[in-house]
Every structure is written in C-alpha cells, then in structure tokens.
Amino acid sequence: MIYRIAPSILSADFARLGEEVKSVVDAGADLVHFDVMDNHYVPNLTVGPLVCAAIRPLVQVPIDVHLMVKPVDRIIPDFAEAGANIISFHPEATEHVDRTIGLIRSVGCKAGLVFNPATPLNYLDHVIDKLDLVLIMSVNPGFGGQAFIPEALDKLRAARARIAATGRNIWLEVDGGVKVENIAEVAQAGADTFVAGAAIFGTRDYKATMGAMRAHLARV
Ligand code: DX5
Ligand code: ZN
DSSP, X not given: OOOEEEEBGGGSOGGGXXXXXXXXXXXXXXXXXXXXXXXXXXXXXXXXXXXXXXXXXXXXXXXXXXXXXXXXXXXXXXXXXXXXXXXXXXXXGOSOHHHHHHHHHHTTOEEEEEXXXXXXXXXXXXXXXXXXXXXXXXXOTTOSSOOOOTTHHHHHHHHHHHHHHHTSXXXXXXXXXXXXXXXXXXXXXXXXXXXXXXXXXXXXXXXXXXXXXXXXXXXX
C-alpha cells in the first residue's frame, strides 16, 4: 500500500504561509491539503484561489483542494487556474453531484467527493467510476484540532470495499483528528491518504512528526 500524508494548511501560521508550506513539503509531505471555507456551508472562513495561486510556485507536490463552500461550481475553474491538482467537494453543497464531478475533470483536475460524518456513502452509487478520490471526514468540517470521530473507521472500511469493487485506483483520504497515535488504526480501516493539521503544524519538527507517522504506517 502506498500511503500519503497531506498536511492541512488550516493549522499553519498564516502570517508565514509560504514558509510553512515550503517547510512541510521539505519535511516530506506528499500533498498540500488546502481547506477552503465560506462561512455558509461551514461556520468558518479561510482562503480562496488567490492564496492557492500564491503558494503554487513554492512547491512541486500536488495541491489537494478541499472545498467547504456552497455553491461549488462557480469557483472550481478559478482553483484549476490557481494550480489545484485535486478538487474535492461535499455532495450537499451542489444541486448536481455528477455535473460538478464533470466540471472538475473538464478543467483538468482530479475529482474527489467528501462525506461528512452523517452523510451516507450512497452518494457513491452512480458516480464512483468518475472519482479519483473519496474523502471521509472524521470530524464535522469547519475547524482544525477536533477529536477523531471513531465511527469514521467503519465508514472507511465500507468505502474501501466499494473502491475495491471498482478495480480502479481511487485514493481513500481521511480528514480530521488524525495524529501519530491513531494513524495506524486509521490505515488499518482502509485509508491511504491522511490529512493532518494540528498533529503536524502544532509540533516543532514537522519531519520528525511525519517520520513518526510513517513509522506507524510501515507496521500496518
Ligand atoms: C476540517 C478540515 C480539516 C482540518 C483537519 O474542516 O477539513 O482538513 O484542517 O485538521 P486536524 O488534522 O487538526 O483535525
Ligand atoms: Zn480538509
């Protein structure tokens, strides 16, 4: 299994965002997870395409844009233009899930669908073959530093089974409350891509922290 670590910039020092993104990538991050919040779909407000474009030249790794905005379609081409590689959205945030997936792919990005803790996986029924990534939220979206919701483990197992049934290489990402202490258990449940905000940016040595995460993953 190939495991990927995706530090969430939400917990970075925004006053030094460029430096933070560079240091976390130098420390071994596989992706940069870019949380976009609109104070409408979720009760918080973060950053948009301008900031994505600003960090794009600083790193080579893919930028993994997690849209927590409603509606989503209007802003998708702007993120593609800003250099996003993966764009994920919540099914509740669009009237037409299939159309939004098509839009993301039409602008040259990989498409992901995100499941809140109470959102059923049934949204995958008719669209999973068009997806590159399934993202299981293990917290309610809106804030970094929340505790992992253990029910996400069963959901990861169910999502992993659905992905296996397609025979396609769809990434299974998990987002919220992932840390050194629980990453092995989360991997055992089927996740291959791990978002971690506070657990990485809240430490002094990003390389040591991600190294500890990888040491746990190596034993799964
Ligand atoms: C929550 C965001 C997450 C968040 C994760 O709405 O989607 O990406 O930053 O942060 P931690 O790892 O601190 O739970
Ligand atoms: Zn996120």
